[in-house]
Amino acid sequence: MVGARNADCVAGGLCGAAYVFSCATDAHMDIKPGGCPNPVNPKSNGVVPVALAGSDVFDVNDVDVSSLVLGRSDGVGSQITPATKNNGRLHASIEDVATPLEGTDCDCHERGGDGIDDLMIKFSTPEMSRAFELDALRPGSTVELVLRGSLQDGTTFVATDCIVIPGTDRDSSSLRGKDKSK
Numbered sequence: 577m578v579g580a581r582n583a584d585c586v587a588g589g590l591c592g593a594a595y596v597f598s599c600a601t602d603a604h605m606d607i608k609p610g611g612c613p614n615p616v617n618p619k620s621n622g623v624v625p626v627a628l629a630g631s632d633v634f635d636v637n638d639v640d641v642s643s644l645v646l647g648r649s650d651g652v653g654s655q656i657t658p659a660t661k662n663n664g665r666l667h668a669s670i671e672d673v674a675t676p677l678e679g680t681d682c683d684c685h686e687r688g689g690d691g692i693d694d695l696m697i698k699f700s701t702p703e704m705s706r707a708f709e710l711d712a713l714r715p716g717s718t719v720e721l722v723l724r725g726s727l728q729d730g731t732t733f734v735a736t737d738c739i740v741i742p743g744t745d746r747d748s749s750s751l752r753g754k755d756k757s758k
């Protein structure tokens with residue numbers, strides 16, 4: 577909350593204003609906890625495990641799991657929700673599998689649990705592939721994903737981590753429209 581003395585004054589009146597801001601809490605996502613980098617094969621039929629790392633200031637037990645959506649940071653494609661089990665419930669569990677990383681861009685680490693509970697969810701690889709248009713990316717490409725959600729009290733949070741399309745660019749020489757000038 578920020579106060580502004582003399583804001584909105586009319587002549588002779590007592591005046592001032594207070595502005596209330598709210599900001600999304602910073603959360604930490606670890607795609608494929610324990611591994612770095614995080615390869616996702618667009619052709620795979622499996623699921624990709626994703627940990628929302630808990631910390632002293634982020635209690636994953638407060639997360640409204642039904643609010644979670646994953647998308648590309650660059651806005652390409654559409655957003656997806658976590659995979660569900662046969663009984664229709666979300667693949668979600670509280671486990672200690674990750675450690676928050678204070679990094680930038682696509683920094684990642686191979687650390688596992690740190691003694692603080694994390695929220696483990698899973699996303700369908702075919703759904704990721706379709707929604708994030710992964711088939712259009714060259715092997716070796718890195719894509720930043722963003723997980724958005726809210727806590728039970730309505731506080732929103734965002735968390736980012738990156739995936740890499742496995743293989744080297746050389747493997748993609750059969751891709752149409754690829755300009756290889758050597």
Ligand SMILES: [Ca+2]
Nearest residue numbers: 607608609611
């Ligand atoms: Ca990882």
Ligand SMILES: [Ca+2]
Nearest residue numbers: 674690692694
């Ligand atoms: Ca943890």
